[in-house]
Amino acid sequence: MEYKNKVLLYGCICLAFLISYGYVKDLNERQSPLPETTSCREDSLQNVINQLVIDKEHDEDGWDDKEKRYEQVIFEFQYGLDHLKNYHPKAYQEFHRIIGYKEDYSHEVERENKKRLYEYTR
Numbered sequence: 242m243e244y245k246n247k248v249l250l251y252g253c254i255c256l257a258f259l260i261s262y263g264y265v266k267d268l269n270e271r272q273s274p275l276p277e278t279t280s281c282r283e284d285s286l287q288n289v290i291n292q293l294v295i296d297k298e299h300d301e302d303g304w305d306d307k308e309k310r311y312e313q314v315i316f317e318f319q320y321g322l323d324h325l326k327n328y329h330p331k332a333y334q335e336f337h338r339i340i341g342y343k344e345d346y347s348h349e350v351e352r353e354n355k356k357r358l359y360e361y362t363r
Contacts, residue, residue, distance in 0.1 A: 325333040334346040340358075341350040 285292060292346070320337070334351075337351045337354050338344075338346040341354050343350050
């Protein structure tokens with residue numbers, strides 16, 4: 242009879258231990274915070290689209306700056322040619338001879354050069 246009581250006592254203790262372990266484990270799982278999903282999940286295609294839009298805006302700004310610089314260079318070029326024409330006619334003629342790839346200056350070379358140069362400025 243004593244043997245049955247000890248077995249019953251050990252069985253109850255083991256059962257109580259298992260029940261309490263299961264209860265505590267279940268309680269810990271219930272109390273653990275749920276992971277927060279605060280970040281917005283964007284599609285990778287949307288990321289590519291956003292990057293392309295940014296690149297396009299950057300390129301457009303760059304082309305505007307280049308256009309302003311080119312206009313400034315063309316203005317300085319025309320101003321320099323007018324100065325040469327008015328104050329250094331020999332240098333003006335030599336300039337047209339050189340860019341026309343001719344050995345001698347002529348008014349025909351000057352007209353061709355002006356036509357060609359001003360065609361690019363439009």
